Amino acid sequence: MSIKLGVPSKGRLMEKTFDWFGARGVTLARTGSEREYSGIVEGVENVELILLSAGEIPRELAAGRIHLGVTGTDLIHEKIAGWDMQVEELAPLGFGFADLILAVPNVWADVNCLDDLDAVAAQFRAKHGFRLRIATKYHRLVREFLRENGVADYQLVDSQGATEGTVRNETAEAVADITTTGDTLRANHLKLLEDGLILKSQATLFRSRKAEISDADRKVLNTLCKTLKVD
Numbered sequence: 001m002s003i004k005l006g007v008p009s010k011g012r013l014m015e016k017t018f019d020w021f022g023a024r025g026v027t028l029a030r031t032g033s034e035r036e037y038s039g040i041v042e043g044v045e046n047v048e049l050i051l052l053s054a055g056e057i058p059r060e061l062a063a064g065r066i067h068l069g070v071t072g073t074d075l076i077h078e079k080i081a082g083w084d085m086q087v088e089e090l091a092p093l094g095f096g097f098a099d100l101i102l103a104v105p106n107v108w109a110d111v112n113c114l115d116d117l118d119a120v121a122a123q124f125r126a127k128h129g130f131r132l133r134i135a136t137k138y139h140r141l142v143r144e145f146l147r148e149n150g151v152a153d154y155q156l157v158d159s160q161g162a163t164e165g166t167v168r169n170e171t172a173e174a175v176a177d178i179t180t181t182g183d184t185l186r187a188n189h190l191k192l193l194e195d196g197l198i199l200k201s202q203a204t205l206f207r208s209r210k211a212e213i214s215d216a217d218r219k220v221l222n223t224l225c226k227t228l229k230v231d
């Protein structure tokens with residue numbers, strides 16, 4: 001048996017995760033060809049590296065198929081209903097920072113906050129006969145946020161990428177997406193609402209509360225957590 005550690009399989013998140021573990025004496029590395037998704041762990045015995053899409057790590061943690069996983073808090077909160085019952089946050093990793101925000105076109109001069117959006121949404125429906133469309137892939141988080149803030153007259157349209165382009169393409173009037181530098185919002189003539197911050201996210205190490213664990217594996221997990229200096 002072994003402890004299964006799920007790590008993003010590509011890009012910045014993978015490299016920075018490898019660096020974070022490496023700085024704590026646990027070497028993670030990909031093996032095989034560039035395209036082969038296999039890896040090794042050195043520095044702690046009986047830990048298995050599972051390379052996965054960052055977007056699938058929440059599901060694997062909630063299902064208990066991996067014991068530990070690194071992914072963005074945004075993906076955990078979005079993809080797992082009642083996430084804190086299923087996973088435990090062990091350590092924020094200090095990279096992969098992104099803000100999930102709500103943005104509207106720059107040309108909407110009178111819309112700067114959620115109250116303005118609420119007012120414009122009601123007018124929009126009366127005028128067009130359908131609800132104002134907000135493009136996003138973060139359905140759960142956006143619905144919760146708008147409910148808590150009393151905005152009701154809208155509909156979500158699914159957008160799995162290039163979300164900021166939906167306004168220009170006239171498939172949505174507003175967007176809810178992550179931003180880091182703000183460049184993509186600016187390039188697409190969108191502005192952040194003053195009170196439109198939905199969630200601040202960063203890459204985080206999570207432990208599954210659902211994964212079965214033998215006594216021997218619990219020792220491995222404790223040793224790993226001690227080596228990494230996380231509780």
Ligand SMILES: Nc1ncnc2c1ncn2[C@@H]1O[C@H](COP(=O)(O)OP(=O)(O)OP(=O)(O)O)[C@@H](O)[C@H]1O
Nearest residue numbers: 053054055056071072074075096097098178180201
């Ligand atoms: N500028 C950014 N662009 C995209 N994701 C970012 C950015 N900054 C941080 N992140 C974080 O990275 C994570 C998404 O990573 P990634 O795009 O590799 O995931 P994915 O959805 O699994 O990708 P794919 O579906 O292409 O495999 C999220 O937690 C997100 O918050």
Ligand SMILES: O=P(O)(O)OC[C@H]1O[C@H](OP(=O)(O)OP(=O)(O)O)[C@H](O)[C@@H]1O
Nearest residue numbers: 161162163177178179180181182183184
């Ligand atoms: O604020 P910025 O620094 O400009 O970064 C934000 C952009 O980066 C991400 O897109 P990504 O490049 O991952 O492509 P995607 O739209 O296909 O998800 C995100 O969805 C935003 O579009």
